Amino acid sequence: MNIWIRQIHRWTAIAFTVVVIANFVALGVGRPVMWLYYVPLLPLAVLLLTGLYLFALPYAVRWRSVPRTG
C-alpha cells in the first residue's frame, strides 16, 4: 500500500512537471492555452494528498510502535 502511494506520487510528479513545461512552452510560443493553465491542478491535488500521506507515514509508524500501558 505504502509503496503504491509512493509510486503514484513519483509518477504524478513527472506528469505534473510535463504539464507545467507544456504551459511554459505555450507561453513562449506566444499562444497561451487557457485550459492548459488548469490541467496541472489535477496532478497537484493528487500530489498534495499522496504527499501528505507520505509525510504522515513515519509519524504513524512511531505512534503505532509506542508501547501501550495499562
Ligand code: HEM
Ligand atoms: C503538493 C504537496 C506535496 C507534498 C505534501 C509532498 C510531500 C512529499 C513527501 C512527504 C515525500 C516523501 C519524502 C520521504 O521520502 O520521506 C515526497 C516525495 C517526493 N515528492 Fe512530493 N510532495 C508534494 C508535491 C510534490 C511535487 C509538486 C513534486 C514534483 C513535481 C513532488 C515530487 C516528489 C518526488 C519525486 C518524491 C520522491 C518519491 C519517491 O521516493 O519515489 N512532490 N513528497
